[in-house]
Amino acid sequence: MIIEPRVRGFICLTSHPEGTAENVKQQIEYVKSKGKIANGPKKVLVIGASTGFGLASRISAAFGSDAATIGVFFEKPAAPRKPGTAGWYNTAAFEKQAIDAGIYAKSINGDAFSDEIKKQTIDLIKQDLGQVDLVIYSLASPRRTHPKTGVAHSSVLKPISQAFTNKTVDFHAGIVSDITIQPVENQEDIDNTIAVMGGEDWKFWIEQLKAADVLAPGVKTVAYSYIGPELTYPIYRNGTIGKAKDNLENTVPELNELLKDLRGVSYVSVNKALVTQSSSAIPVVPLYISLLYKVMKAKGIHEGTIEQMQRLFSEHLYSGNAVSLDEKGRIRVDDLEMREDVQQEVAKLWEQATSENLEEISDIRGYRNEFFHLFGFNFEDVDYESETNEVVEIPSIKA
Template sequence: MKVEMKLKGNMARSVNPNGCKQEVLNQINYVKKQGDYEGTKKALVLGASSSYGLASRITAAFGSHADTIGVSFERGPKDETMLGTAGWYNNIFFKEFAEKEGLIAKNFIGDAFSLEMKEQVIDYIKQEFGGEIDLLVYSLAAPKRTDYKTGITYSSALKPIGQEVSGENINLEKEELFIQTVEPATEEEIEGTVKVMGGEDWEWWVELLKEAGCLAEGFKTVLYSYIGPDVTHAFYHDGSLGVAKEQAEESSKRINKNLKSLNGESLICVSKAVTTKASVVIPILPKYLICLYKVMQEMNLHETPIMHKDRIFRTMLYGTESNYDEKGRLRPDSWELRADVQEKVNNLMAQLTADNFKTDLIAYDLFKKEFFNLNGFDVDGNTNNDVDVAELMRMKP
């Protein structure tokens, strides 16, 4: 059967497994072109199936020749009407390409927040992965989390705090601008967002891994965050998600204390804005993204997730160009927040209208292509959209 891109608002409702395979290969080839670097050799990536998590796993494996474990919550195919998620196929094809090069690439599919998943991963590390890991990447983005210690399920809400925020957003399905109004978060929603998107679960992963003796000397762990410019702060950095990220910074401090005996290190990495499944549904953010991409592309600064994470791994996490701020956070987002970049972005945003946002004035086409790429469509290379459903059903991650 042939597959085609289907959208509902800014969410994809279809997938091209062939395109997913090609996109994984394109990212691998990008890393290989940058050459080898000395980095992680045994890595665990939580949220490994797409965007920053997948990019981290690819650069670790194909830039530093690391064995990797990936944990993600994805769905496989059921029939012709439900072919599963892009991340399901990303996991499968990453493993295929990694194993061809003699690397271990273990995929766990399930709830990374659960105690059961933590125990499964720890058992695998001890029994089949050499006993220790030297890197843990925490790149989870989820709508809900069940606290296994209390049984309470929390939901996240990307909302402002103390004020209603309105602004223009982009509807990819209809290809139009619309005014979006976001109500302020309740105290319950703020608490839920902190529980889901903060650092508590990250701490628990590190604690359990350490207690099990699964952390190598000099172990590193990193959680990805985002701050962004002033224009996005009302609905992002100063909103419920910003509170969650501040809590993650406190978690990082506690993790660092816990890792002293191993000469280990916990880091918050403030990444730049990129196209992800999460970023395209964040209120009002897409308007900023299409202007940012235009400016950064013209200034030869634009990065996709693989370009960004590969740079971070080889120059910062395992290089000599670490760029820390006053809070000890890694700041590879400095390219995005340069004064000259932001001045041009603000000028573009002021010019953007419903009539011109799809023209060459703005990078809407690039934004749309990168979003389609996440789901295996419009990928550079061999992306045949004719798939064999029976063959897809036989694939296992």
């Protein structure tokens, strides 16, 4: 079938198998161009492995240090006349490239919050790898059914205490407008967001992996967070999501205690603002990112997800030196974004931004292009007018 992008708000309802394969290929080529990561991981579990930072982490491990990887995710398979999700196609392309390179790669599709998928993952590790020496936790989901209580929790994206008004952008139309977001009405909304996006499930994973003796001595585990500039604090860091991120970061000491006898360690890596399916849904953030991209590209310091993760692996986790942490014990891969000169220029542009000058002062075109790249569209080397086979299988997942 011929697959075209069908967009509803911040979501693209279709994805292109050849385009997503091109996206994965480009990320793999970047990692290869940086050379092998000395003393990198060898057996890796990536929870949330099909898109964004999770996918880039899996690629960095596999093609940066020839690591065997198991990826866990929840994606819709392809079917006749019904394209699969981008994450499904990404994983199919990744596994094919890994197999061709002689690198072990298997995947599990299902609810990573559930005990059933945790057990299935543990069984696969025991069967094929024995133990893993790196666990990446990169889940991004709007809801979670708690495996112990059966309660379904849904996250909310809201400020706390008072309404928040600021600029935002419809990145498809290029229209800048003001938006007001009302605050949460009760503590339950905050608690639900923490239940979905906090550190409890990360801890459940590590507890069950350790109990099953599938964590190698010296194991590392990393989860991802974001801080951002003050202008986004009310909706992000000081909002409901921020409370969840605080909870995630506060899980690190608990995991370090849990892993002490294995000489293991846990980290939270604070990453740069990037175009992802999640960030596109947050008011204010797309405008900030489009201005940030303009400034960072002009300075020659722009990074995408793959550049971020390759740098996390090579310069922090496996550099051979002590891992550099901030005052709250976090790895900071957002260091270039948060440089004072960068933030000062973004702040000036923010004040100037209107619908009329947006194309000139921002990289809204780059934002739009990266958004479509997430779903396999807008790649120059892909012929989107030709028929493509929408039914693509992931080699390790049997229908």
